[in-house]
Amino acid sequence: xxxxxxxGLVALIHLYIVYLEMVLWDTPRGHQxxxxxxxxxxxxxxxxANQGLSNGxxxxxxxxxxxxxxxxxxxxxxxxxxxxxxxxxxAATVGRKILYIQTVPAAVALVAVxxxx
Numbered sequence: 001x002x003x004x005x006x007x008g009l010v011a012l013i014h015l016y017i018v019y020l021e022m023v024l025w026d027t028p029r030g031h032q033x034x035x036x037x038x039x040x041x042x043x044x045x046x047x048x049a050n051q052g053l054s055n056g057x058x059x060x061x062x063x064x065x066x067x068x069x070x071x072x073x074x075x076x077x078x079x080x081x082x083x084x085x086x087x088x089x090x091a092a093t094v095g096r097k098i099l100y101i102q103t104v105p106a107a108v109a110l111v112a113v114x115x116x117x
Contacts, residue, residue, distance in 0.1 A: 003116040006109035007062050007076050010083060013105060014059035021052030058083050073113065080110040 024030040025048040026041045034041075041048075058079055065076035087103030 001116075003076075003109065003112035004066055006105070006112050007066055007080065010080065010105050010109050011059045011062040011066070013101065014055045014062070014083070018052045018056040018059065021048045021055065025049070025052075058086070076113050077110065080106045080113065084110065 020030055020033050024033070025036075026038075026045050030036065030048075031038060031041055036044075061075060061079035061082070065072035065079060068075060083106035084103050087098050087101070087106060090098035091103060
């Protein structure tokens with residue numbers, strides 16, 4: 001039960017990231033969230049939407065795993081690993097904040113999924 005709540009939380013975080021990257025990127029809220037200048041946000045809007053779509057697939061995979069219940073164990077593990085690895089890469093290449101927003105929640109959920117198995 002706790003594992004599924006944590007997996008759901010990771011999925012919700014990624015749905016919010018999708019919204020930020022695909023809808024709010026070129027707005028004051030997007031500028032603030034990602035520390036962007038309006039010029040850079042405008043120039044990179046299409047790239048951000050692509051990035052947002054990728055985060056949407058991560059969220060969809062986690063939701064799929066939750067939908068499958070106990071049979072979704074491997075799906076949840078796979079997508080949580082993808083989220084954690086993407087977060088590690090983002091933390092190394094963009095900023096440490098991504099480690100706390102993406103990798104840590106995914107790692108905690110992953111441990112909970114494994115302990116609940």
